Amino acid sequence: MILTVYFKDGQFTEREGLNISIDDRGYYFGDGVYEVIKVYGGELFTAEEHIDRLFQSATKIKMTIPYSKEQLMEMVRELIVRNSISIGHIYMQVTRGAAPRTHQFPGSTVASVVTAYAVSNPRPxxxxxxxxxxxxxxxxxxxxxxxxxxxxxxxxxxxxxxxxxxxxxxxxxxxxxxxxxxxxxxxxxxxxxxxxxxxxxxxxxxxxxxxxxxxxxxxxxxxxxxxxxxxxxxxxxxxxxxxxxxxxxxxxxxxxxxxxxxxxxxxxxxxxxxxxxxxxxxxxxx
Structure with a gap:
């Protein structure tokens, strides 16, 4: 059985190893941003533009992404390889992290949570x-x-x-x-x-x-x-x-x-x- 490989906070893991805290602010408030990047023939399409926009969205909500654009690009390429994606897409999201539920932002010690996965699907x-x-x-x-x-x-x-x-x-x-x-x-x-x-x-x-x-x-x-x-x-x-x-x-x-x-x-x-x-x-x- 082939299991989909996910990415979370610097680690690649199978679904069974993917744990998201109930205190994640994405769960409580939708406090986060996301992107969907298309894959054709095992290659990313307009990936730089999508990752640029991810950072722009994060800046607009005063959230820090704990990786560089180059690191995220490397991560999505690795997801394609690990999941043997020929045609499909990458889903990536960043939340403000896990903290006790309060409307205001948590302190600077709370790190943003980055997750991503790859999906195979044909063109419609x-x-x-x-x-x-x-x-x-x-x-x-x-x-x-x-x-x-x-x-x-x-x-x-x-x-x-x-x-x-x-x-x-x-x-x-x-x-x-x-x-x-x-x-x-x-x-x-x-x-x-x-x-x-x-x-x-x-x-x-x-x-x-x-x-x-x-x-x-x-x-x-x-x-x-x-x-x-x-x-x-x-x-x-x-x-x-x-x-x-x-x-x-x-x-x-x-x-x-x-x-x-x-x-x-x-x-x-x-x-x-x-x-x-x-x-x-x-x-x-x-």
Whole structure:
């Protein structure tokens, strides 16, 4: 039997040896941050960008990560090897540590807790090829969505509402102004121009979002980082979402209303093709 190897506080261990304290502040308060890094063909994709953002999120909540970026990079590479991951992802999180429950931060003697694991999973090719249905949900999250924190209850409730409506994702909006998905960023295409919410405190500046912006610039596709309304979303020529695990995923309908013909659009396909060319090729079609 092959057991998954985990990382915790400098040690690699099998699941049975992974102990998390009940006093961990991640458990009590969601007091921590996390990242998900994609693996293609046994190689990390945009790992430096993800680890940079992990440190940025930690800084925003005044938390110290007890490892350097280079040490974390070495750790995630080792997880790939130890778990024989060909295509999948790494999950990594940092909490403020274990201490008696008080709302204020514990003293400086309490060390942050770093954990990580690797998961094998295929690319969601059916959804990438055909598109997915989404449901609009009021965005009730806190006002620091730019921090990739463990406080995800608003996201979870939105995702569940979408799931109960047989939709893959929730399209979040604040009083009718579209922000992002419950676990993704959103893009609309109208008259050959791509629109997406600017990277403010109201969205997470996704790494795949940044890759798409870079691809669009190289392909000379106009991009306007400007919010659009739910009504405008219904009438887009194309809609798509992006995330580490979803890549560039077309949206075929919102609230049961087809987007244009209900099939992936020309610009979405163009971006998907360019994205695929950037990832390690050995398992690009898996």
């Amino acid at each position: 090719m059916t959804s990438i090829e055909n598109g997915v249905a989404v449901k609009s949900v009021e965005d009730i999250r806190w006002l620091r969505c730019d921090i990739k924190s463990l406080n995800l209850l608003g996201n979870v409730l939105a995702k569940q509402e979408a799931n109960e409506a047989n939709c893959v994702e929730a399209l979040l909006h604040r009083e009718g102004v579209v922000t992002e998905g419950s676990s993704s960023n959103l893009f609309g295409v109208k008259d050959g121009t791509i629109y997406t919410h600017p990277a403010t405190n109201l969205i997470l500046n996704g790494i795949t979002r940044q890759v798409v912006l870079g691809i669009s610039e190289k392909l000379a596709i106009p991009v306007v980082e400007k919010s659009f309304t739910l009504e405008e979303a219904y009438n887009m020529d194309e809609l798509f979402l992006t995330s580490t695990t979803s890549e560039i995923m077309p949206i075929s309908s919102v609230d049961g209303r087809s987007i244009a013909s209900g099939t992936p659009g020309v610009l979405t396909r163009k971006l998907q093709k360019a994205f695929t060319l950037q990832i390690p090729t050995s398992n690009a079609g898996v």
